[in-house]
Amino acid sequence: MSGGPARLTVLAGPTAVGKGTVSADVRRRYPWVWLSVSATTRPPRPGEVDGVHYLFVSPERFDAMVADGQLLEWAVVHGVHRYGTPRGPVEEHLAAGVPVLLEIDLQGARQVRATMPDARFVFLAPPSWDELVRRLVGRGTESEEERERRLATATVELAAEPEFDHVVVNDDVTRATDELLDLMGARVAPALPGRAG
Template identity: 75%
Template sequence: MTEPAPAPSAPTTRPARLTVLSGPTAVGKGTIMAELRRRSPELWISVSATTREPRPGEVDGVHYHFLTGERFDALVEAGEMLEWAVVHGRNRYGTPRGPVDRMLAAGRPVFLEVDLQGARQVRGAMPEAQLVFLAPPSWEELVHRLVGRGTEGPEERERRLATAREELRAVPEFDHVVVNDDVGRATDELMALMGL
């Protein structure tokens, strides 16, 4: 008597995963995000919440979720912020957890771009998240990019470079490092890490 043939196995799919991108000022996070958005419309990029007023042309739910201070505080107290911080001593910014959880449950990959403090908070709240550090090809190139932007004065530039030195020391805390020496190549590497 022969054994029945085993039933064909169902295709295996990896569960959707949250990928967090962080890195120093002027490393090109916004440029990489724009390229990811262009190439992967299925990727859901989290929209941050803030207590600041909308600037001209900003749309609630597209650029930010604009919240009152009371609503923001209530979300923090309820554990509904994956990460949050007070920026420039005034306004609060953060990542609402609900939309992230809903997208992951629906099987969509989720992408979040935050600073080092935010990445550490996400790691504490969702240890399964994949943390990726976007690094410059060299310190000299990072300084060149920051100066080349021409958007900061000398004092602000020095403050940002001091913060960048601290952020670069945190590289061992991340799961992966992607060097942004070329936008296309760096985006390819990031997409491979996300399984896109």
């Protein structure tokens, strides 16, 4: 890989499957892969940093981004908050030949498939339904009502697995991350013009 446009990889899967954990592992071990930072109207969870984990924006700012065509995709998730992918940074990194990973929900993945059909679509699956429930309850970040809503959403999301090009089972974060990067062909740092480090 050198200078030519890179291929976008979209990672999606059910709630609580560990998309954020795998993405954080990519960020830590494969720093040359650029992770798109989603904009969201939901408040930060403990430990989340604006501009690193998400761009936390007001509903009004989100409305303006949608109206100005600044989002590659956006959706209302779990019937409450909106999430979206700023278009400009994704296109800039791909044009520069940088591997780009987009971690989004199912609705967003479908929108990206419609606008960027050449992207690589990877479904992150849990080892089992029971393990997915255990992870969601174990997070302790949602109320009982929110957990029930997320589990209902997860049932629908799991049924979408056949829509994806590849499936990676998140039974072990390191193994799942490596499998994802193998699919991207990005486990070795590309020689990019002007790349620091």
